[in-house]
Each structure stands twice: as C-alpha cells, then as structure tokens.
Amino acid sequence: MDANGNSVDVLAIGAHPDDVELACGGLLIKLVNEGKRVAILDLTQGEMGSRGDADQRSSEAEAAAAIMGVHAREEADLSDTRLANTTEQQRAIIPFIRKYRPTIICALMAPDRHPDHAAAHALSRDANYYSGLTRIETGQPPYRAPRIYYFYPYTELAGAPPCVVDISDVFDQKMEALRAYKSQFHNPKYNGPSTHISSQEFWEDIKMRARYWGGRIGTQYGEPLYTETPLLLNTLPGLERDGG
Numbered sequence: 001m002d003a004n005g006n007s008v009d010v011l012a013i014g015a016h017p018d019d020v021e022l023a024c025g026g027l028l029i030k031l032v033n034e035g036k037r038v039a040i041l042d043l044t045q046g047e048m049g050s051r052g053d054a055d056q057r058s059s060e061a062e063a064a065a066a067i068m069g070v071h072a073r074e075e076a077d078l079s080d081t082r083l084a085n086t087t088e089q090q091r092a093i094i095p096f097i098r099k100y101r102p103t104i105i106c107a108l109m110a111p112d113r114h115p116d117h118a119a120a121h122a123l124s125r126d127a128n129y130y131s132g133l134t135r136i137e138t139g140q141p142p143y144r145a146p147r148i149y150y151f152y153p154y155t156e157l158a159g160a161p162p163c164v165v166d167i168s169d170v171f172d173q174k175m176e177a178l179r180a181y182k183s184q185f186h187n188p189k190y191n192g193p194s195t196h197i198s199s200q201e202f203w204e205d206i207k208m209r210a211r212y213w214g215g216r217i218g219t220q221y222g223e224p225l226y227t228e229t230p231l232l233l234n235t236l237p238g239l240e241r242d243g244g
C-alpha cells in the first residue's frame with residue numbers, strides 16, 4: 001500500500017507485524033472511523049517468528065490493515081531480532097517519517113521483555129528527532145512529528161499509563177484484524193509449533209487486558225497509552241461524557 005505521498009495524521013510504528021494491532025488496533029480503527037489518515041510502519045517482517053514465514057506474515061499484515069481501514073502499511077525491512085538504536089537503522093526509518101509527515105507517531109514503549117520492542121522504542125523516538133535535521137539528506141524535506149504516544153503490545157511494565165482510549169465500539173473490529181494473523185494467534189486450523197502468543201490463553205488475555213483497561217476508565221474496553229512529554233489539554237477530558 002502507498003499513500004501517494006500524502007501526509008497522515010498518525011503513523012504507528014511496530015517492531016513486528018501484529019504489534020500495532022495488539023497495542024493500539026482499536027485506537028487506529030477509531031481514528032479511521034473519524035476520517036483521520038492513518039499509516040503503519042512495521043520495522044521488520046517478523047521473519048524470526050516460530051510460525052509462518054515472511055511472505056505469509058506480510059500478507060496477514062495487509063489483510064489486517066484492510067480490516068482496520070488504514071491508508072498505508074509499509075515495511076522498513078530491518079532484521080527481526082536485530083533491532084538496535086543505531087545510526088544505520090535510524091536512517092532506514094527517517095524516509096518513512098518524511099514521506100508520511102505524521103502529526104502524531106505511536107511507537108513501542110520500554111522497558112519490554114522483547115529486546116526488539118525495547119530497541120524500537122528508542123529507535124522510533126530518535127529517528128523522529130533526527131528526521132527533523134536538514135543536514136540528514138534523503139532527498140525529502142526534513143520533518144519531525146511534534147508528539148509521540150507509546151504503547152505496549154503484550155503487557156504493561158511501567159505502572160499506570162497517563163491515558164486510556166475507549167475502544168468499546170471498535171473492539172470486535174480490532175479482534176477481527178488480529179484474526180487476520182492466521183499463523184500467529186490461536187488457530188486450531190493452523191499446523192505449526194506452539195508459541196506463547198498462539199495459545200488459547202494469550203487470545204483470551206487480549207480481551208481480558210482490554211476489559212481491564214476499559215474498567216479503569218468506566219467503559220467496556222480500553223487501550224492504554226504512555227507519553228514522555230506533558231499532554232496539552234484544551235478542556236478537561238470527561239466533560240463531554242453523558243452521565244459520567
């Protein structure tokens with residue numbers, strides 16, 4: 001998919017296909033439904049996963065993107081299990097930030113038990129910073145997204161998040177997008193080695209986690225987000241809710 005050079009409102013950057021869906025699939029679906037332009041950048045193809053291969057995972061990612069209705073999905077072609085916050089890898093990401101010129105980037109939070117996730121946190125943040133420097137030349141105008149929100153695909157390690165997005169009305173669509181990853185998640189029809197994320201327990205945990213965060217904000221399902229910089233408020237969130 002390609003955005004034909006058009007800017008997006010939000011660029012979500014994951015280490016592996018399915019990170020974004022797990023962590024903020026509901027948020028992205030909501031934004032698309034509101035008419036916002038959304039793109040996804042997968043830093044690797046997830047080719048070191050125990051189940052499925054790179055081609056299969058790419059087609060699953062495309063199917064999930066279509067279910068979510070995002071405008072573009074790209075792969076940075078970095079190596080799975082080898083993500084590191086290096087100059088070389090930052091330079092591989094900068095062309096995508098300059099192509100899509102997102103108002104907001106959503107990226108992985110750290111610390112995380114998966115080393116690729118922790119690396120992608122620093123890598124996405126620093127690539128965005130350097131993307132704003134004129135002297136780093138890619139043949140595109142420099143651009144730096146003014147704000148980054150961070151997410152966890154599996155489980156939170158860093159205490160209570162500053163915000164939780166109500167995804168109750170799009171939760172079913174999020175789960176449908178995740179089901180597009182036929183080789184990765186619980187799927188009795190798929191023949192492959194068992195992994196943590198392919199277990200029935202993990203599938204049930206996705207719902208329990210969304211339910212937990214929904215409960216924390218008084219809705220059915222939620223997705224937590226983190227920030228490293230203060231949030232700007234023009235009004236008090238919560239004033240707009242009926243009977244809240």
Ligand SMILES: [Zn+2]
Pocket residue numbers: 015016019114117153
């Ligand atoms: Zn991942």
